[in-house]
Amino acid sequence: MSGTSMRFPARAAEVCAALDRLDQHLAAAGVETGDRHDARLVAEETMINVVRHGAGGPDTPTIDLRCEVEDRAVRLEVRDNGAAFDPLAHPAPDLDARLEERPIGGLGVHMVRTIADEASYHRIEGRNVLRLVLRRSARGRATQCR
Secondary structure, eight states, rough: EEEEEEEESOOOHHHHHHHHHHHHHHHHOOOOOOHHHHHHHHHHHHHHHHHHHHOSSSSOOOOEEEEEESSSEEEEEEEOOOSOOOOOGGGOOOOTSSSGGSOSSEEEEEEHHHOOOOEEEEEEETEEEEEEEOOHHHHHHHOOOO
């Protein structure tokens, strides 16, 4: 198992740098390109939501990103001290509705729920904690050196 963690201010530039570090960690751990893309995509959507909507006071929230690479899964945990927000509690968007009838927002959270094989949210000690598990593709596991 291989892990990494980082803490940074909830700003777009910091998120971009964290995503690059995440991708480097996943590549070094032997995670296949498609699985790395999925992990980066769900991490980006989750953290950009904190940047856009997490302000609950005068200070910029901080984000803690943790990643554990296991033989069969990538585990991501995103913690922030922004306003309480459970993305998993929101209903899935009506993808059959006409575009002009759909409310703005919600597609990114829907994408995260669709890509992640497991997702859970908790509010712990004033922090949002979103845990995501993405199963690794068989091809990625088969080509990983041991």
